[in-house]
Structures are given as structure tokens and as C-alpha cells.
Amino acid sequence: GDSVTQMEGPVTLSEEAFLTINCTYTATGYPSLFWYVQYPGEGLQLLLKATKADDKGSNKGFEATYRKETTSFHLEKGSVQVSDSAVYFCALSHLSNFGNEKLTFGTGTRLTIIP
Amino acid sequence: DAGVTQSPTHLIKTRGQHVTLRCSPISGHKSVSWYQQVLGQGPQFIFQYYEKEERGRGNFPDRFSARQFPNYSSELNVNALLLGDSALYLCASSFLRANYGYTFGSGTRLTVV
Numbered sequence: 298g299d300s301v302t303q304m305e306g307p308v309t310l311s312e313e314a315f316l317t318i319n320c321t322y323t324a325t326g327y328p329s330l331f332w333y334v335q336y337p338g339e340g341l342q343l344l345l346k347a348t349k350a351d352d353k354g355s356n357k358g359f360e361a362t363y364r365k366e367t368t369s370f371h372l373e374k375g376s377v378q379v380s381d382s383a384v385y386f387c388a389l390s391h392l393s394n395f396g397n398e399k400l401t402f403g404t405g406t407r408l409t410i411i412p
Numbered sequence: 413d414a415g416v417t418q419s420p421t422h423l424i425k426t427r428g429q430h431v432t433l434r435c436s437p438i439s440g441h442k443s444v445s446w447y448q449q450v451l452g453q454g455p456q457f458i459f460q461y462y463e464k465e466e467r468g469r470g471n472f473p474d475r476f477s478a479r480q481f482p483n484y485s486s487e488l489n490v491n492a493l494l495l496g497d498s499a500l501y502l503c504a505s506s507f508l509r510a511n512y513g514y515t516f517g518s519g520t521r522l523t524v525v
Binding site for chain 2: 398
């Protein structure tokens with residue numbers, strides 16, 4: 298079955314540091330890939346997505362590139378801010394004509410940014 | 413536009429009881445999914461409904477059931493609650509395809525004592 302593996306957390310960085318959160322996946326075919334972010338006490342928010350190989354998703358300074366050859370979708374940001382402190386989830390989904398497109402999530406990576 | 417709304421936000425139940433969680437999707441969204449998020453873990457898929465039909469079911473016991481109404485809102489029901497059912501239950505809606513990205517509600521925090 299499908300699975301998503303994320304780097305172990307927690308991750309603690311200083312403000313303006315470079316961020317990388319690793320994500321690899323196991324799936325048949327060509328899934329769509331997502332990064333979701335969860336702030337304390339809230340639900341998940343879609344951060345960015347990519348639907349085919351070599352696509353780059355980007356939003357709010359975050360980027361991730363769909364690498365089919367390495368089955369990876371690493372999240373990066375050049376300069377993190379305190380407001381980026383949250384839990385980040387990598388996820389995948391297969392498109393379907395039948396409406397059954399569940400998301401398979403990784404375990405999440407808690408990111409804390411220190412001023 | 414209102415986002416995905418879930419009710420209640422918190423509740424406490426006793427083992428063996430029944431619980432009903434409710435979800436209203438974003439206007440125009442016809443797909444609703446339910447996820448269980450145990451503390452410290454990623455969300456686990458429970459059900460997906462599209463156009464009022466069940467389209468997918470995760471690896472959860474038959475104590476879990478759901479339905480979608482004509483206005484596309486949804487209910488998740490859990491019978492015979494166990495301590496292990498304590499979790500954040502998330503509802504997500506989408507226009508149709510997952511690659512548009514699901515919009516999640518803030519969840520219902522269920523505590524079973």
C-alpha cells in the first residue's frame with residue numbers, strides 16, 4: 298500500500314535559517330503530492346501541491362519539487378520566520394474517477410523557529 | 413465564504429457510549445472525507461463521500477459509520493466508544509478531485525474516559 302515517510306522531528310531553527318524537511322513516498326503509479334501545515338489548535342491547511350513529476354509547488358516562500366526518480370518531495374524555505382512554527386505533513390493521493398481519493402499522510406514534523 | 417465547519421469542537425464521552433460528529437463543507441464542495449488524528453501522529457483516513465455515496469473506507473472497525481446528506485453535509489458516528497477512540501476528528505471537503513487540495517475543518521476533539 299501507499300506510505301509516506303518524513304524526517305523525524307522536532308526541528309528547531311533560528312530565524313532566517315534555511316529549512317529542509319525531507320519526505321519520501323512509496324506508491325504505485327503517479328500520485329499527487331502535498332504539504333499541509335497545522336498550527337496549534339487548528340486543522341490542516343494546504344501549503345502547496347504538485348501533481349506530476351518535476352512539478353514544483355510553491356507558496357509563502359516554501360517550495361517542493363516532485364522527484365519521481367527518488368520518490369521524494371522535500372519541503373524547503375530559504376529564510377524561516379517565527380510564524381512558520383507549526384507541524385508540517387507530507388501527503389499523497391491518487392486521482393480517481395470514482396471519488397475515492399484518500400490522502401495518505403506522513404507522521405508530521407514539528408518545526409520551532411527561535412527569534 | 414465560510415470554511416469547513418465542524419461541531420462540536422470538543423466533547424467528552426464515557427466508554428461504551430455513542431457519538432455523532434457533524435461537518436458542513438464549503439459551499440459547492442460535493443466531496444467530504446473524515447480523518448482521525450491521534451496525538452503526535454498524522455491523520456488516518458476513515459471515510460470519503462461524494463454525491464452522497466460512500467466512495468472509500470479506511471481500516472476502521474464497523475463501529476465507525478458515516479453518511480452524507482442532500483446538502484452535502486456529513487455525520488460521522490462512532491458506537492461503543494473505546495479509550496483508543498480519543499483523537500482529533502477532521503473533516504475535509506473538496507470540489508471533486510484531491511489534486512485541487514482538500515480544505516480541512518478545525519476538527520472535533522473527542523476524549524473518551
